[in-house]
Amino acid sequence: MDFLFLPLNLILDLPNLDFRLWTLDVIVGTAGHIDHGKTALIKALTGVDADRLPEERQRGITIDIGFAELDLGDVRIGFVDVPGHEKFVKNMLAGAHGIDLVALVVAADEGVMPQTREHFEICRLLEIKTGIIVLTKIDLIDEELLELVKLDVSELVENSFLENAPVIAVSAKTGEGIEQLKSILSETAQKIPSRKNEIVARLPIDRSFSVKGFGAVSTGTLVAGEINETQELEILPLQKKVRVRALQTYGKPVKTAHAGQRTAVNLGGIEHAVIERGMVLCEANILRPTQIFDAEIEVLKAAKRALKSRQRVRLHIGTIEALARVQVLNEKSEIAPGEKDFVQLRLEIPVVTIPSERFILRSYSPQITIAGGRVLDAFAVKHRRKDIENVRKYLKDFIEAQNANDKAKQSKLFLENAGKYGLTFSDLQARTGWRSEILRMAIAENIEKKAAIKAENFYIARSPFENLKWKTLAEIENFHRKEPLARGILRETLREKIFSHFSLEIFKMTLSFLEKEGKIAAEKDVVRLASHNLELSAEEKILRERIEKIYKTAKLEVPTLENALIEAVQNTKFNKEQARKIFQLFLNSGEIVKVTEDFYFRKESVNNLTESVKEFASKTSDRLIDVASFKEIAGISRKYAIPLLEYFDRERITRRAGDKRLVL
Ligand SMILES: Nc1nc2c(ncn2[C@@H]2O[C@H](COP(=O)(O)OP(=O)(O)O)[C@@H](O)[C@H]2O)c(=O)[nH]1
Ligand SMILES: [Mg+2]
Numbered sequence: 001m002d003f004l005f006l007p008l009n010l011i012l013d014l015p016n017l018d019f020r021l022w023t024l025d026v027i028v029g030t031a032g033h034i035d036h037g038k039t040a041l042i043k044a045l046t047g048v049d050a051d052r053l054p055e056e057r058q059r060g061i062t063i064d065i066g067f068a069e070l071d072l073g074d075v076r077i078g079f080v081d082v083p084g085h086e087k088f089v090k091n092m093l094a095g096a097h098g099i100d101l102v103a104l105v106v107a108a109d110e111g112v113m114p115q116t117r118e119h120f121e122i123c124r125l126l127e128i129k130t131g132i133i134v135l136t137k138i139d140l141i142d143e144e145l146l147e148l149v150k151l152d153v154s155e156l157v158e159n160s161f162l163e164n165a166p167v168i169a170v171s172a173k174t175g176e177g178i179e180q181l182k183s184i185l186s187e188t189a190q191k192i193p194s195r196k197n198e199i200v201a202r203l204p205i206d207r208s209f210s211v212k213g214f215g216a217v218s219t220g221t222l223v224a225g226e227i228n229e230t231q232e233l234e235i236l237p238l239q240k241k242v243r244v245r246a247l248q249t250y251g252k253p254v255k256t257a258h259a260g261q262r263t264a265v266n267l268g269g270i271e272h273a274v275i276e277r278g279m280v281l282c283e284a285n286i287l288r289p290t291q292i293f294d295a296e297i298e299v300l301k302a303a304k305r306a307l308k309s310r311q312r313v314r315l316h317i318g319t320i321e322a323l324a325r326v327q328v329l330n331e332k333s334e335i336a337p338g339e340k341d342f343v344q345l346r347l348e349i350p351v352v353t354i355p356s357e358r359f360i361l362r363s364y365s366p367q368i369t370i371a372g373g374r375v376l377d378a379f380a381v382k383h384r385r386k387d388i389e390n391v392r393k394y395l396k397d398f399i400e401a402q403n404a405n406d407k408a409k410q411s412k413l414f415l416e417n418a419g420k421y422g423l424t425f426s427d428l429q430a431r432t433g434w435r436s437e438i439l440r441m442a443i444a445e446n447i448e449k450k451a452a453i454k455a456e457n458f459y460i461a462r463s464p465f466e467n468l469k470w471k472t473l474a475e476i477e478n479f480h481r482k483e484p485l486a487r488g489i490l491r492e493t494l495r496e497k498i499f500s501h502f503s504l505e506i507f508k509m510t511l512s513f514l515e516k517e518g519k520i521a522a523e524k525d526v527v528r529l530a531s532h533n534l535e536l537s538a539e540e541k542i543l544r545e546r547i548e549k550i551y552k553t554a555k556l557e558v559p560t561l562e563n564a565l566i567e568a569v570q571n572t573k574f575n576k577e578q579a580r581k582i583f584q585l586f587l588n589s590g591e592i593v594k595v596t597e598d599f600y601f602r603k604e605s606v607n608n609l610t611e612s613v614k615e616f617a618s619k620t621s622d623r624l625i626d627v628a629s630f631k632e633i634a635g636i637s638r639k640y641a642i643p644l645l646e647y648f649d650r651e652r653i654t655r656r657a658g659d660k661r662l663v664l
Contacts, residue, residue, distance in 0.1 A: 024075045025249075025260045026189040027221055029099035029128075031092075031119035034061065034084035036107035037136035040172035042081050045182065046070045050081035063088055065095035065206060067219075067262060069250050072182060075189045076250055078221070078262035084115050089122075089367065093316040093360055094206055094277060096122060098221030100192045100260065101185075102131040104153075104162060108169065109140045111152045118369050121300055124160055125372020126358045130192050131162045132184055139171040195259040198407075198438045199354065200283040200429075201225030201233070203263060204318030208275035214245070216272035218281055219264045220319065225283060225435070227257045227265065235270065236280045237289035237350040243268040278320030280352040288430040289350035294329070294342065294380040294395055297361065297373030301338040307361075307371060309333040314367065315345060317359035317375075323348040326361075329388055329395070335371075342395050343373070344380055353378050354433030355410070356402055376402075377417070379431055407438060408445035415452050415461035420468050421502065422460035453513075456505030465510075471498055472510050473519060473529075480532050485584035488521075488528025536582070543574055544582050551592065551602045556609065556636050556644070560598040595647045599640070609634055609644070610653055617663035624660045 030038040039062050042050050050066025051057055062083040070077040080099060082092040096102075102123045106116055123131065133153055138146060146169060157163055166184050170177030203220045211217050227233065231244045246266040249257050257263040265281060280287070299307050307313075307326060315324045328334055329342040353359075353375050361371040376398050383391050394417055401409035414431050415423055423431075429439055443459060446452040452459050460468075475497055479489040499507040511527060514520045521530050536544060546568045551558060559567065565579045586592050592600050612633050617623040631641045645661060648654040654661040 024189055024192075025078070025258065026075060026101055026192060027078045027080060027099045027260060027262065028101045028103055028185065029080045029096055029123075030082055030105055031096070031102050031116075031123055032084055032105035033107070033110070033113035033115040033119075034086075036084060036105050036110065036113070036116070037172055038062070038084060038103075038105045039066070039081055041103070041105060041134060041136055041170065042066075042068050042079050044170075044172040044175065044178050046079065050079065061085060064091045069262070070182075070185075071250070072186045075186045077185060077189070078250070080221070080262075082119075084119070086115055086118070089115075089118065089362070089369065090314075090316070090321055092119065093122065093321070094319040096126060096128075097204060097316075097318050097358070098223045099128060100130060101188060102128050102162075103134050103185075104131055104157075104165075105134050105136055106149065106153055107137045108135045108146055108149045109137050111149050112156050117156065117302070120156060120160075120162070121302070122360055122369055122372070125298065125300075125360055125369075127161075127374070129161055130188060131165045132181075132188055133157070133162060133165050133167040134181065135167065135169040136172060138169045138176060139174050195224065197259070198435060199224035199433045200286050200435055201227050202283075202287070202352070202354075202433070203227065203265070203281040204320070205235075205275060205279050205281055206277050206319045208272050208277070210272040211266070214266050216242075216267045216270050216275060217264055218267060218272075218275055219262070220281070222257050222259055222261050222263045223318075224259050224433075226259070227263065227281075229255045232284045233265075233267075233281050234284040234287075235275060236282060236287060236352045238274065238279060239289075240270060240274075241284055242270045242281075278318070278322075278351075280318060282352065286426075286429050287352050287354070287433060288379075289352055290378050291347045291350050292344065292380050292382070293347075293353065293375055294344050294377040294391070295359070295373045295375050296340060296395065296399060297335070297343050297371045298340045299335045299337050299371045300369065303337040303368075303370045306334040306336045307343075312364045313345075313370070314362040314364060315347065315351075315359055316362065317351055317353055317357060320351055322351050323364070327383070329383065329391055331388075342376075342392055344383060346382075355398070355431075377414075377431075407432075407434065407442035408449075408451075411439070411442040412446050412451050412461060415446070415459055416463060418461070418464075420460065420464040422455070422458035422464075422506070424457045424459070428459070453509065455509035456503055458503065458506060460506070465513075468498070468506075468510050469514055472514060476520060476527060476529055480529060485581050485588060486526075487588060488523065488526035488532065491522070491525055491527055494527055536585070539573075540582055543568060543572065543579060544586060546572075547579065547583055547586060548591075551600070556601065556605055556634055556640055558599055558601055558640075561600055562598070564600075593647075596643045599643055601644075606644075606647075610648070613648070613653070613663055623663045624657060625654070625663055626660045630661075 032038055039051050046068040048068035050068050051062050052066050053063060056063050066081040068079045080095040082095045104120060135149055168177055168181050168184055170181055202224045203222045205218045206220045208218045229244055229247055233242050235242055244265055245268045247254050247257050248264040249261040309326060309328045311326045313324055313326055315322045324345045324347045327344040329344060335341045355375050357375045360369060362369050376395050398413050411428055452461050453465050476489055495507050511522045515522050518530055521528050550564050550567055565576045568579045569576055591603055593603050593606055594600050616625060616633055627641055649656060652664060654663055
C-alpha cells in the first residue's frame with residue numbers, strides 16, 4: 001500500500017498529533033545510472049521498497065518514480081526514487097523537479113556511467129543547490145578501486161554544485177555506512193536554503209488514483225505555499241475547481257501541508273480519472289495556463305549540435321512533458337553547445353508555470369537531454385525579428401531584477417511590456433505567482449515612485465502612459481489647428497480617436513493628469529488646450545460688434561453671409577477672412593443660427609418669429625399655417641419665408657401638411 005495512505009482510513013478519527021514545529025522537511029531525490037543501487041539504498045535507509053509497480057518488482061528495475069520517507073528527528077525526509085534507465089528519463093524528470101537535495105548514486109564497481117552524467121547534468125540545469133555523493137556496493141570492491149571511483153566522480157562534478165559535496169561509501173547489502181549516511185543527510189539538510197514564502201500554493205501532480213470510500217487522491221511535492229483542509233483549489237490546465245477533503249504529509253493526516261512536503265490531497269468535486277500527471281493543483285483563480293513563454297537556457301556542452309530555431313523539443317517542467325518549438329532570440333537563430341541564451345518556447349499543450357521555474361529540454365528524437373533553463377516571461381507574445389534587440393534587453397533586465405529579488409522592478413517590467421493597455425492585478429498575479437500581499441507591495445512601490453499609474457482596475461507603466469498623454473495632446477492640438485475658432489474637441493470624438501480600445505477610466509485618467517499638469521482644460525462636453533484662448537482683442541471686439549449690428553438691423557431680411565462680411569470690414573483694416581473667423585465665434589456662441597449656407601439669423605429674431613407663429617396657430621381651429629400667412633406675419637418675402645419654414649420643419653417647430661404647415 002502507498003506510504004502516504006497507510007492511515008487514510010483513520011483520517012476522520014485521528015487528531016494530528018505531530019506538533020514538532022521545528023522539524024525540517026526536505027525532499028531528497030536519487031539520481032544515477034540503472035542498477036547502481038538507488039532503490040536498494042532507499043530500502044536500506046527506510047525499509048520501504050520504492051519500486052511499487054508489480055512490473056518493477058518482477059523485472060527488478062525502477063520504471064516510474066517511487067516514494068519513501070525517513071524521520072530523523074529534527075529532519076524529515078521525503079525520498080523520491082527515480083528510474084535510472086535511459087528510456088525512463090521522462091519519469092526521472094517528473095520526480096526531479098521539486099527536490100531540495102540530490103543523492104547522486106554511483107556503484108563503486110562500475111563508476112560513472114551515461115545516466116550518471118545525464119542525471120547529474122539534469123540536476124545542475126535544474127539548479128538544485130545541494131547534494132551528496134553516495135558510492136554504493138562497496139562490499140563488492142577493494143579499497144584501491146574505491147579510490148579510483150572517487151577520482152572518477154570528482155572529475156565529473158568538478159566546478160559544479162557538487163564539487164564540495166560530502167562523499168560517502170555504503171553497502172545496502174551489509175549495511176555498512178548507512179548510519180553515517182543518515183547523519184550526513186541530516187547535516188546537509190540544515191544547509192538547504194529555506195523555500196521562500198512568496199509564491200501561491202502550487203503542487204505539480206505526479207500521481208492520481210482513487211481510494212475506495214474517499215474518491216480522488218492526487219500526490220506530489222508541494223513546491224510553494226500552503227494547502228489547507230477544506231480549501232478550494234483549482235486543477236490547471238483543466239480549470240476545474242476542487243475542494244480539499246483531507247490532506248496527508250508523511251503518511252499522517254494534517255490540517256495544513258507546507259511547501260517542501262510530499263503531499264497527498266483527497267479531492268472532492270472531481271473524478272480521479274480526469275486528473276493526470278503533469279497537471280497542477282493550485283490556489284484557485286490565480287494562475288493561468290500558458291502555451292508560449294520566454295526563457296533563458298543553457299545548451300549542454302555535451303550536446304551534439306547547436307539548438308536552432310524551429311527545432312521541436314520535449315519540454316519537461318514540473319511533472320509534465322510538453323512538445324514545443326524553439327525560437328532562438330538572437331541574430332544567428334541558434335545556440336551553440338555550452339552557451340547560454342534567450343529562447344521562446346511555443347508549446348503544443350498548455351502548462352502552468354511562473355518566472356524562475358526551472359525546466360529541461362530534450363531532443364525530440366533520439367530523446368537526449370540537450371538543455372535546461374528558467375522561465376522568465378510566462379505569457380510572452382510572438383516576437384518579430386526586428387523586435388529581438390528590445391526583447392533581449394527586457395529579458396536581461398528581468399533576470400537582473402530576479403537575481404536581486406527586486407519585485408517592484410519585475411512588476412514594472414511586466415507593466416512596461418504590456419504597454420498602453422496595462423495589466424490588472426490578477427493579470428500581474430498570474431504572471432508572477434506572488435501572493436497578494438507581496439504583489440500589492442511591489443505595485444505600491446511603483447505607484448509611489450511614479451513608475452506606474454492606476455486607472456480603475458488597470459495598472460499602466462509610466463512610459464506608455466506618457467505616450468498616451470502625448471498622443472492625446474497632439475490630437476487636441478491638431479483639432480485646434482483645423483478648427484481655430486471651435487472651443488475645443490468634443491470629448492466623445494477624442495475618446496473614439498485615441499481610446500476606443502481602452503476602458504473609459506483610462507481615458508478619464510489621461511485627461512485628469514493632463515489637466516493637473518495645466519496642459520488642457522476639460523470642460524463638460526469639450527476638451528481644449530489650456531493655451532487655446534478665445535478672448536478677442538479690442539479691435540476684434542469692434543469687428544464683432546459691427547457684424548452683430550448688421551444682423552440686428554436686418555432683422556429677418558438678412559444679407560447673404562458674403563455680403564454681411566464685406567459690409568462689416570468696409571473702412572477697417574480687417575479682411576473678409578478675418579471677419580469670417582469672428583463670425584464663426586459669433587455662431588459658436590449660439591447667438592446666430594444657420595438657416596442655409598447663405599442665410600444666418602439672430603437667434604432672438606427667430607425666437608420672436610416662432611412666438612408669432614405659435615400665437616397665430618393658437619387662434620386657428622386646425623393649427624395650420626400656409627406660406628402666405630407666414631410671409632405676412634413675418635413681414636418677409638418668399639426668398640426668406642421658404643428657407644425659414646424649412647428650418648422650422650427641421651427644428652420641429654412645424655411639420656409639413658400638404659402645402660400648409662402644422663404648428664407643433
Ligand atoms: N552487493 C550489493 N548489491 C547491491 C547493493 N545495492 C544494490 N545492489 C543490487 O544491485 C541491483 C540493482 O539495485 P537497484 O537498487 O534496483 O538499482 P537501481 O536501478 O539504481 O535502483 C540489485 O540486484 C540490488 O540487489 C549493494 O550495496 N551491494
Ligand atoms: Mg531503482
